[in-house]
Amino acid sequence: MVGKTESQNGAVKATAAPAMNLESDLFSNFSFKSFKLKTKQQELLLRVSILGLVYILAFITRLFSVLRYESMIHEFDPYFNYRTTLFLTEKGFYEFWNWFDSESWYPLGRIIGGTLYPGLMVTAAFIYWTLRFLRFAVHIREVCVLTAPFFASNTTVVAYFFGKEIWDSGAGLVAAAFIAICPGYISRSVAGSYDNEGVAIFALLLTFYLFVKAVNTGSLAWALASAFGYFYMVSAWGGYVFIINLIPLYVLVLLITGRYSMRLYVAYNCMYVLGMLLAMQIRFVGFQHVQSGEHMAAMGVFFLMQVFYFLDWVKYMLSDTKLFQAFLRITVTSAVAVGALALGVGTASGYISPWTGRFYSLLDPTYAKDNIPIIASVSEHQPTAWSSFMFDFHILLFLFPAGLYFCFKKLSDATIFIVMYGLTSMYFAGVMVRLILVATPAVCLISAIAVSATIKNLTSLLRTKSKTAVAGSSKGTGGSKASSKASFDQSQPFQKNGAIALLLGAFYLLSKYATHCTWVTSEAYSSPSIVLAARGAHGNRVIFDDYREAYFWLRQNTPPDAKVMSWWDYGYQITAMGNRTVIVDNNTWNNTHIATVGRAMSSYEDEAYEIMRSLDVDYVLVVFGGVTGYSSDDINKFLWMVRIGGGVFPVIKEPDYLVNGDYRVDKGAAPKMLNCLMYKLSYYRFGELVTEYGKPPGYDRARGVEIGNKDIKLEHLEEAFTTSNWIVRIYKVKPPNNRW
Amino acid sequence: MAPKAEAAQTLASQSDASQSSIDPLFHILKIFPYSIIRPPRLRLKLPSFTLPSPMTVFALVLLTYFMVVSGFVYDVIVEPPGIGSTQDPATGSVRPVVFLPGRVNGQYIIEGLSSGFMFVLGGMGFVLLDLALDKNRAKSVKVSYASAGISSIVIAYIMSMLFIRIKIPGYLR
Numbered sequence: 001m002v003g004k005t006e007s008q009n010g011a012v013k014a015t016a017a018p019a020m021n022l023e024s025d026l027f028s029n030f031s032f033k034s035f036k037l038k039t040k041q042q043e044l045l046l047r048v049s050i051l052g053l054v055y056i057l058a059f060i061t062r063l064f065s066v067l068r069y070e071s072m073i074h075e076f077d078p079y080f081n082y083r084t085t086l087f088l089t090e091k092g093f094y095e096f097w098n099w100f101d102s103e104s105w106y107p108l109g110r111i112i113g114g115t116l117y118p119g120l121m122v123t124a125a126f127i128y129w130t131l132r133f134l135r136f137a138v139h140i141r142e143v144c145v146l147t148a149p150f151f152a153s154n155t156t157v158v159a160y161f162f163g164k165e166i167w168d169s170g171a172g173l174v175a176a177a178f179i180a181i182c183p184g185y186i187s188r189s190v191a192g193s194y195d196n197e198g199v200a201i202f203a204l205l206l207t208f209y210l211f212v213k214a215v216n217t218g219s220l221a222w223a224l225a226s227a228f229g230y231f232y233m234v235s236a237w238g239g240y241v242f243i244i245n246l247i248p249l250y251v252l253v254l255l256i257t258g259r260y261s262m263r264l265y266v267a268y269n270c271m272y273v274l275g276m277l278l279a280m281q282i283r284f285v286g287f288q289h290v291q292s293g294e295h296m297a298a299m300g301v302f303f304l305m306q307v308f309y310f311l312d313w314v315k316y317m318l319s320d321t322k323l324f325q326a327f328l329r330i331t332v333t334s335a336v337a338v339g340a341l342a343l344g345v346g347t348a349s350g351y352i353s354p355w356t357g358r359f360y361s362l363l364d365p366t367y368a369k370d371n372i373p374i375i376a377s378v379s380e381h382q383p384t385a386w387s388s389f390m391f392d393f394h395i396l397l398f399l400f401p402a403g404l405y406f407c408f409k410k411l412s413d414a415t416i417f418i419v420m421y422g423l424t425s426m427y428f429a430g431v432m433v434r435l436i437l438v439a440t441p442a443v444c445l446i447s448a449i450a451v452s453a454t455i456k457n458l459t460s461l462l463r464t465k466s467k468t469a470v471a472g473s474s475k476g477t478g479g480s481k482a483s484s485k486a487s488f489d490q491s492q493p494f495q496k497n498g499a500i501a502l503l504l505g506a507f508y509l510l511s512k513y514a515t516h517c518t519w520v521t522s523e524a525y526s527s528p529s530i531v532l533a534a535r536g537a538h539g540n541r542v543i544f545d546d547y548r549e550a551y552f553w554l555r556q557n558t559p560p561d562a563k564v565m566s567w568w569d570y571g572y573q574i575t576a577m578g579n580r581t582v583i584v585d586n587n588t589w590n591n592t593h594i595a596t597v598g599r600a601m602s603s604y605e606d607e608a609y610e611i612m613r614s615l616d617v618d619y620v621l622v623v624f625g626g627v628t629g630y631s632s633d634d635i636n637k638f639l640w641m642v643r644i645g646g647g648v649f650p651v652i653k654e655p656d657y658l659v660n661g662d663y664r665v666d667k668g669a670a671p672k673m674l675n676c677l678m679y680k681l682s683y684y685r686f687g688e689l690v691t692e693y694g695k696p697p698g699y700d701r702a703r704g705v706e707i708g709n710k711d712i713k714l715e716h717l718e719e720a721f722t723t724s725n726w727i728v729r730i731y732k733v734k735p736p737n738n739r740w
Numbered sequence: 741m742a743p744k745a746e747a748a749q750t751l752a753s754q755s756d757a758s759q760s761s762i763d764p765l766f767h768i769l770k771i772f773p774y775s776i777i778r779p780p781r782l783r784l785k786l787p788s789f790t791l792p793s794p795m796t797v798f799a800l801v802l803l804t805y806f807m808v809v810s811g812f813v814y815d816v817i818v819e820p821p822g823i824g825s826t827q828d829p830a831t832g833s834v835r836p837v838v839f840l841p842g843r844v845n846g847q848y849i850i851e852g853l854s855s856g857f858m859f860v861l862g863g864m865g866f867v868l869l870d871l872a873l874d875k876n877r878a879k880s881v882k883v884s885y886a887s888a889g890i891s892s893i894v895i896a897y898i899m900s901m902l903f904i905r906i907k908i909p910g911y912l913r
């Protein structure tokens with residue numbers, strides 16, 4: 001506590017510094033005065049404690065499902081990630097990198113080493129090995145479950161530094177607090193949601209922060225750090241395409257607005273070249289950075305930067321402006337022409353592949369609906385309605401335009417970046433619900449700017465009285481002091497009261513935000529999806545653990561080389577928990593294979609039996625929600641099976657299953673619907689069951705009708721297992737009859 | 741970045757330019773066909789490209805934000821009706837339904853637009869508040885800005901809460 005005297009407005013008390021300098025005895029210094037901190041240290045203590053609390057808050061608020069149920073992996077995709085992480089920790093990195101899995105996509109198999117993004121698994125394995133090295137005997141499942149909350153806490157720290165870079169440290173703190181509890185981020189990073197996005201958002205924000213820092217400072221070290229951040233992002237998630245298109249777009253905007261500088265040149269060149277080389281180390285990405293249409297924008301801007309540098313150098317060498325103007329015109333024209341020619345030749349010859357369906361449907365949202373039913377069928381890929389925005393952002397939706405206003409008021413390289421990130425990510429969030437996640441950091445940062453600027457204005461109003469007394473810092477007053485002094489003296493108490501009232505209002509709004517976020521997290525985003533909960537008749541909570549019951553039955557009661565056919569949603573879970581080979585799973589890389597399964601499910605039993613024999617299927621698994629009222633079952637997904645199957649095999653026609661355009665399962669349903677394999681397997685023996693008091697037997701609680709065909713006989717399959725609430729039903733495929 | 745060309749060049753400067761130009765295409769064109777054909781005397785000006793002011797861009801951005809947040813893309817793809825309708829079971833009359841019930845991610849067009857308007861109104865409230873705290877204005881203007889800003893924020897927040905409570909019946913319970 002050696003004192004530097006500070007000339008701030010009189011909040012500094014003289015510490016016991018002189019006394020300490022004189023006496024060296026520890027005990028006599030131990031007076032209460034020595035605990036008094038200077039303003040700078042008070043501020044530092046405040047900031048560090050706020051960040052610490054926010055860090056802990058971000059972790060804790062994601063633990064609802066662990067406390068309510070147990071520490072388990074949620075949903076579908078995380079089970080694949082868990083299985084691969086388990087493999088990595090058991091067999092080592094070399095085996096993992098070269099793994100060919102014959103247990104999924106029978107009989108094709110899947111090259112797992114070359115078709116996944118290893119970042120998440122390697123991170124979790126690294127944390128696991130570190131903890132093991134420190135002699136903490138954790139199980140890999142606990143590490144996997146808690147990876148996402150841990151990285152969410154790290155994201156808040158990065159958000160603080162990013163906010164500090166863009167605006168000031170106040171905005172950074174508010175941004176960290178917003179991001180810690182924002183439901184848009186929590187939805188994909190609760191404990192148990194062991195998915196790529198949990199790590200990827202951290203990598204995304206880190207890359208952006210390092211790049212903006214590099215542009216602001218022009219330092220090579222920061223640029224290289226951002227390249228490594230980009231490498232981490234490429235290894236973690238397919239959404240890295242967003243980074244490799246946003247950063248060139250940002251550079252282009254800076255060039256257009258006349259903000260070209262040596263800092264920008266150094267930052268972008270280093271980041272692009274090194275980032276591209278590092279990204280090619282991931283087998284799944286391969287040479288896409290030079291071959292795929294989605295990455296061409298970055299290359300184009302790279303060459304444009306070189307042209308800019310060249311022109312700058314020529315301008316410096318030439319002294320004749322007219323000559324330089326002519327030279328400028330020629331160079332720009334020829335550069336654009338050469339670039340367009342190269343792009344045309346590359347695309348025409350097929351070397352540069354066009355945009356893939358997934359990303360093209362972001363630019364043209366109607367494309368997936370008409371052309372690619374698999375992409376259109378996923379509920380997360382639907383466009384966003386206003387209520388989803390409100391649910392995930394709450395008051396940030398008001399603060400976002402206000403923050404944009406403040407950014408436009410004080411334009412700089414960094415604020416231009418955050419504005420572009422916010423606008424592009426909000427547009428994509430409007431196209432696809434799932435991408436609200438990518439927009440969340442931008443919205444939190446821009447809203448934090450609005451909050452910080454507004455509160456700064458209000459508190460400067462509160463401080464005006466003390467400021468006019470002390471001729472000093474001009475932190476917010478500015479302008480002419482003389483005239484303001486006169487008017488202030490009259491309306492000062494009113495202004496002060498008004499400012500206090502407004503500050504209380506702001507505090508009220510922010511507390512409502514916190515309440516909303518906690519409620520949304522608790523009610524909507526903390527469900528494991530594999531364990532269902534409902535309220536019983538007396539208000540008690542009833543838990544349906546049917547999925548795990550069925551998978552465990554499969555694991556224990558079927559031969560180890562049995563092959564299970566089910567719809568692709570459940571593939572990852574069956575391989576991870578049931579440990580059996582599946583025909584199709586969530587990777588959905590082979591549309592024809594999925595269409596074959598869809599065709600089998602929608603055909604009559606005889607044709608389906610042919611298909612199942614050709615695929616060596618031993619067991620069929622269906623999910624049925626008629627007894628419990630569970631609405632995400634296979635009968636509700638059935639039309640997608642028909643559409644996808646019909647997309648490849650024209651023998652399956654969707655109108656055959658509908659009646660006047662209506663999808664029905666009761667007496668008035670189409671005859672093909674009443675006799676197809678899916679119907680038979682779902683409703684086998686259901687006609688004898690009374691599900692609800694006062695309703696006839698065979699009343700389907702999910703559809704709300706009595707089923708049409710109650711007397712179902714199965715010829716080629718027999719029922720093997722039905723879970724206690726009839727949610728999962730497993731059938732065994734019988735071998736063909738003897739010739740006699 | 742684009743170079744601005746001079747308007748209505750005189751003959752003298754034209755010949756000057758032709759002597760000192762290093763543009764190869766210009767020299768080729770000078771020989772063929774324009775040594776045979778006489779180029780007409782025109783007064784042309786290349787359109788000069790000036791960047792719009794930040795606040796203009798901000799206005800455009802606000803418009804785009806309004807469209808995105810109202811669920812415009814949802815409206816284009818899913819094509820919901822402008823307003824829903826339900827039949828009263830007792831009387832048989834058809835009553836309009838403004839908010840699509842049952843799911844979070846679904847809307848009718850009108851409800852999307854009105855919610856989007858509320859969000860933009862709230863944002864503008866904060867902007868007005870900032871304008872009110874700017875020192876270089878007349879006092880009455882500042883007071884009216886401040887009151888408009890505060891009332892905008894309050895109205896927008898209350899209406900948004902009302903909308904979400906109607907849409908999701910179990911909200912905050």
